[in-house]
């Protein structure tokens with residue numbers, strides 16, 4: 001299991017919608033983290049499981065206040081709120097000024113998010129909404145900890161040009177240079193297009209060719225339906241059968257495809273990490289067998 005970081009460039013809105021939709025249909029336990037430094041949206045869009053509003057102070061803000069003393073992955077659960085419908089979320093910051101409270105903590109967060117998959121008590125994948133990436137947004141410090149960085153892109157020519165350049169730049173930063181064999185490099189950089197369902201397949205293959213040709217180290221991993229009605233339903237602005245919407249159906253396919261492709265690798269790495277942790281715990285017990293025994297050993 002894994003950290004999946006979602007982000008987009010200017011001109012490609014839809015990150016939060018995609019993050020919520022993917023989390024809602026994710027095949028394993030998942031924690032949705034609103035890690036957008038510009039602020040979260042869920043407090044305005046979703047009700048808490050108890051029927052009232054979400055508490056804006058419990059989530060990234062409460063983590064910012066406590067994580068300087070360290071952040072064990074399982075401690076993330078202390079800051080989680082369930083939405084009505086059951087999705088577990090780390091509510092984002094209120095306004096971008098509050099992001100100062102997270103300064104220096106992004107790598108700690110990245111480590112906790114990615115290690116939650118290895119928790120022996122309450123393991124979960126983390127889907128992180130990192131918002132807009134431009135310049136030096138600090139949320140990119142999560143990316144080296146991710147298994148998968150998903151760049152959301154609209155399909156207008158300028159949006160495609162931007163995602164191509166962004167993917168290449170990220171590959172340079174994260175993989176040490178653009179690669180042809182993108183699937184071998186970690187984290188995998190995937191592009192998710194928001195497209196009309198009628199043309200999505202054809203567009204995906206054209207954009208994928210463009211990404212490969214430009215040696216970006218990224219490839220198209222799926223398409224999410226351009227579905228304003230579904231997006232409004234998901235944001236609580238409109239009523240209707242959400243599970244039948246094009247948006248949710250397309251998100252279900254993206255999640256299933258990702259899991260089919262990477263699920264086994266993620267599960268194996270979580271197992272290996274759990275075994276390693278157990279071994280280390282045993283080793284520590286061996287090295288420090290307790291004050292009395294330690295004393296007796298030193299005297300002989």
Ligand SMILES: Nc1ncnc2c1ncn2[C@@H]1O[C@H](COP(=O)(O)OP(=O)(O)OP(=O)(O)O)[C@@H](O)[C@H]1O
Pocket residue numbers: 008012013014015016017018036041131132194224225226227228229231232235247
């Ligand atoms: N798949 C989609 N199909 C149609 N409309 C969408 C889709 N995803 C998002 N939208 C619409 O685009 C707007 C922005 O969506 P969203 O909040 O998900 O974007 P964002 O990238 O998170 O933006 P922000 O930078 O404000 O956080 C909303 O009006 C939303 O309804």
Ligand SMILES: [Mg+2]
Pocket residue numbers: 015016017036041129131
């Ligand atoms: Mg958003």
